[in-house]
Amino acid sequence: MRLIDLSLSASDEDRGAFLSELCESLEIDHACYALQDPFSGNVHGYATYPEEWKQLYGQRAYQHVDPTFTKAVRSVAPVDWSRFTSDSGFDTVFSAARDFGISSQGLSVPVRGPFGDIGLLTVTRDCGEREWQGLRRKIIGGLQSAAVNFHDSVMRSNTIAGLMRVPPLSSRECEILQWIAAGKSQQDVGDILSISPRTVEVHLRSAREKLGALTTPQAVGRAVRLALISPG
């Protein structure tokens, strides 16, 4: 069981190669990493799957029904796909996946970052159930480490940083947004900070603009998601 240090190299090609090496060293068929960024909600990913399967997956928008994605992003611990055998979406996706030689036996490892970013490292292996149990136990620690390092590497990279850039709110804007998120009115915030409610409104407006929000509720939602503030 070998682990490659990603902190040394961090380009996109290296990441694809890393997944391939992960498959070899951990004796698995396929590995896939998906990142759901909290700002756009888009999903970016790398996978060792056949190109045709990747395209089909995207065309049919399977990420909306695939429980190895939708359920796993809600989990804390790694999720074995055996949990999804009674899931209709699972059947839909993996009856199609079987045509591409992709097993319905796998594991999804979620990783969360401080900005609401969620990474998902999934691996599959076609083998007997008993063998799978043993393999899973053997590699789960390494998979956890690999998932965390991979996600960390992706989040530090420039390509993703551009997509998930956190708007630089001024300290005052942050402060006021924080109070608004705590359920205070603009008038209240003015009293709390000993400034005019007009000033509060101005800061709130510029915060909305910087966050690309049309309304204050939307701005609060985005700021919470981006970990700029925490709701009271």
Add this chain to the structure above:
Amino acid sequence: MRLIDLSLSASDEDRGAFLSELCESLEIDHACYALQDPFSGNVHGYATYPEEWKQLYGQRAYQHVDPTFTKAVRSVAPVDWSRFTSDSGFDTVFSAARDFGISSQGLSVPVRGPFGDIGLLTVTRDCGEREWQGLRRKIIGGLQSAAVNFHDSVMRSNTIAGLMRVPPLSSRECEILQWIAAGKSQQDVGDILSISPRTVEVHLRSAREKLGALTTPQAVGRAVRLALISPG
């Protein structure tokens, strides 16, 4: 941000025992788990540290300066404490910790859940630097797994569930709150869902009440944090 010793509650004795077993099986001196809940900001924890050290830590509110806590909760990957050698807070805390036989050589493993909950599993070991490097490499996978499972267990437990309970919004309330968080006005939402804007307002009101929010922005913030909705 208060410190709460969870091991005092009788129902959680097995968790303290788990940490002790972790120490033995992974050949480490001490293990500590801390949970920062996103609502109160309070810190709940278990530790194998001497009782006197736990008390002193709480009395002096070290959780505000201790970089093994403050820095690690911002990290994705596990953090080796060697990174903190030039940190003033680190010196403050660990010059005091040394009196209790606690090494300044350790590792902090952060874990995040879908509700903004952050768990931190930290371990220490007093030994030579080379030996530490080897040990760390050997146990880091197991530590990751242990941290995730421990955090998952804590979050599922009743003691914490009471503190972080998720209010059951109706599907309609969720739907409307989702649109509001996407920057739509009540009028817009009424048009989108083909219902009266008055009805939208009613749902929004009951959503606020269920979330214990005084204003709509606060309700959106909380709903986002609770992963009931995702901001547009």
Add this chain to the structure above:
DNA sequence: CGATCCATTGGGGAAATCCCGTAGGGATCA
């Protein structure tokens, strides 16, 4: 030393939200 950004305050008016009610139909459950 200008340029730029930030924090601050203000007015006027349009728009939206919020709070106080009421009320019927449908689903679920003890």
Add this chain to the structure above:
DNA sequence: TGATCCCTACGGGATTTCCCCAATGGATCG
């Protein structure tokens, strides 16, 4: 079969937010 909750809808009025405008002092930066 009542009880309870959800979804739907409406009104009036008070409150709040939002958007247009303009202005001053301070800090920072090239």
